[in-house]
Amino acid sequence: MKRLDKQCLICGDGFLPKSVTSVYCSAKCSKKAYKQKMLQLKKEAELKALADKIPKDRVFISVAEAGILFGVAKRTLYRLVSEGKIPSVNLGTRLVRIDRRVMKEMFGPARSVSQAESAPKKKLYSLEKEDCYSIGEIAQRFQISEGSVYNHIRKYSIPTRQIGKHVYAPKTEIDNLYNGNDFI
Numbered sequence: 001m002k003r004l005d006k007q008c009l010i011c012g013d014g015f016l017p018k019s020v021t022s023v024y025c026s027a028k029c030s031k032k033a034y035k036q037k038m039l040q041l042k043k044e045a046e047l048k049a050l051a052d053k054i055p056k057d058r059v060f061i062s063v064a065e066a067g068i069l070f071g072v073a074k075r076t077l078y079r080l081v082s083e084g085k086i087p088s089v090n091l092g093t094r095l096v097r098i099d100r101r102v103m104k105e106m107f108g109p110a111r112s113v114s115q116a117e118s119a120p121k122k123k124l125y126s127l128e129k130e131d132c133y134s135i136g137e138i139a140q141r142f143q144i145s146e147g148s149v150y151n152h153i154r155k156y157s158i159p160t161r162q163i164g165k166h167v168y169a170p171k172t173e174i175d176n177l178y179n180g181n182d183f184i
């Protein structure tokens with residue numbers, strides 16, 4: 001009987017290695033391993049591209065975004081959120097937002113993204129009417145009730161301005177709060 005020194009990393013069969021570095025039994029398995037590696041690299045590149053798209057200065061991130069940035073499965077995050085272990089804001093159906101800072105405390109630093117580590121951007125918002133949404137517009141745009149909008153504005157100290165009968169809030173702040181990709 002042939003002495004089989006090694007176990008192939010792909011198929012698990014024992015084989016006689018041609019050299020000390022051989023880890024696959026055959027060209028077929030070695031090709032398969034290469035393919036898997038390429039697929040993994042591609043997946044990592046895709047994740048990195050997605051992570052790069054998430055604005056660094058956005059505090060509230062979706063579960064999908066948190067999963068990408070911190071390398072945690074979405075299912076796990078939803079569980080932790082529902083158990084109250086990760087505080088979250090529920091902005092509506094499927095619109096759970098998590099505080100990025102909490103994620104960092106629990107899971108360590110986010111996936112390194114290529115965005116330059118520039119000085120933190122100064123909070124800039126304009127309360128000019130054309131740079132604002134009215135509360136009604138926000139409710140319509142993000143499919144939530146006006147009452148919820150007021151609650152979130154209070155909770156997150158978003159500046160507002162009353163013009164005539166309407167209350168306005170800066171588009172930048174509102175987009176920052178409600179945007180986020182839930183469907184990655």
Ligand SMILES: [Zn+2]
Binds near residue numbers: 008009011013
């Ligand atoms: Zn093999």
